[in-house]
Amino acid sequence: MAGKLGRTGRWAWGGLLVVPLAVVGFAVAKPVKVLPRLGPAPIFRLVDADGRAVTHEQMRGRPVLYSFFTTSADDRVGSVMTRHLLALQDRWSRGSPDAASPTPLLVTITLDPERDTPARLKAWAERVGVDPQRWLLLTGAGLAVKLVVGTGFGVYYETPPGNYDSRYVLVDAAGEIRAVYRGPQLDVATVAADLALLQREAAARGAARLAYAAAHWFACYPVR
Structure with a gap:
């Protein structure tokens, strides 16, 4: 009887050791990578280049890359950002990294709502080659834009x-x-890799879902 209890005790102790060892192993090896959760995106109600109302709720269901600049020819920073966004638009037009995942969306909110009216945004979009199915241009009242961009996104x-x-x-x-990428330069390959991480996490089910939850707990973030 004592021998049986001894073996049972050893098994129990062995089981207790497995859990912390597994936790340490996960924290060190970081087999699953995730992007950090930095907080909720701001709510908003703005208008697009066709003058239609657009809200934050309409963005749900697909990843969105937001940017902020003006369409002014004097905005050289905006010109650089436009070039990178067009490269992403072209990349996404050739297919999502995962065909089963929703296509990402580009959204640019103007920093000059007084001059960047819907009509001006539409003319600019046609001139530079914006695909309205993949890239939305938004404007609105000055205060509304300030609250979204300045307070909501911290720009x-x-x-x-x-x-x-x-x-x-x-x-x-x-x-x-x-994720937040400091501009005006943008590494398109990094954005594509980050989107792939989001897509894999969103598709996880069962035990894999638990692994992603653990990855957030142990801050298994990509090294930049």
């Missing part, structure tokens, strides 16, 4: 527009901010 800019904090913000399909 500093002057009024009237002059210097501004150029950045891109990646929001997942659930409306959570997952």
Whole structure:
């Protein structure tokens, strides 16, 4: 009887050791990578280049890369950002990294809503080659834009527009901010890799879902 109890005890102790060893192994090896959850994206109600109302709720269900600049010819930072966004638009037009996942969306909110009216945004979009199915241009009342861009996304800019904090913000399909890229340059390959991470996490089910939850707990983030 004592021998049986001894073996049982050893098995119990062995079982207790497996859990912390597995936790340590996961934390060190980080077999699953995730993007951090940086907080909810702001709510908004703005208008697009056709004058139609657009809200944050319409962004749900697909990842969105937000950007912020003006269509002014003097906005050289905006010109650089436009070039990178067109490269992403072209990349996505050739197919999503995962055909079963929703195609990402580009959304640019102007920093000059007084001059960037819907008509002006539409003319600019046609001139540079914006695909309205993949890239939305938004404007609105000055205060509304300020609240979304300045308060919601934390992007500093002057009024009237002059210097501004150029950045891109990646929001997942659930409306959570997952990455911020300092502009005006943008590594398109990095964005594509981050989108693939989001898509794999969104598709996870069962035990894999638990692994992704653990990855957030242990901050298994990509090394930049």
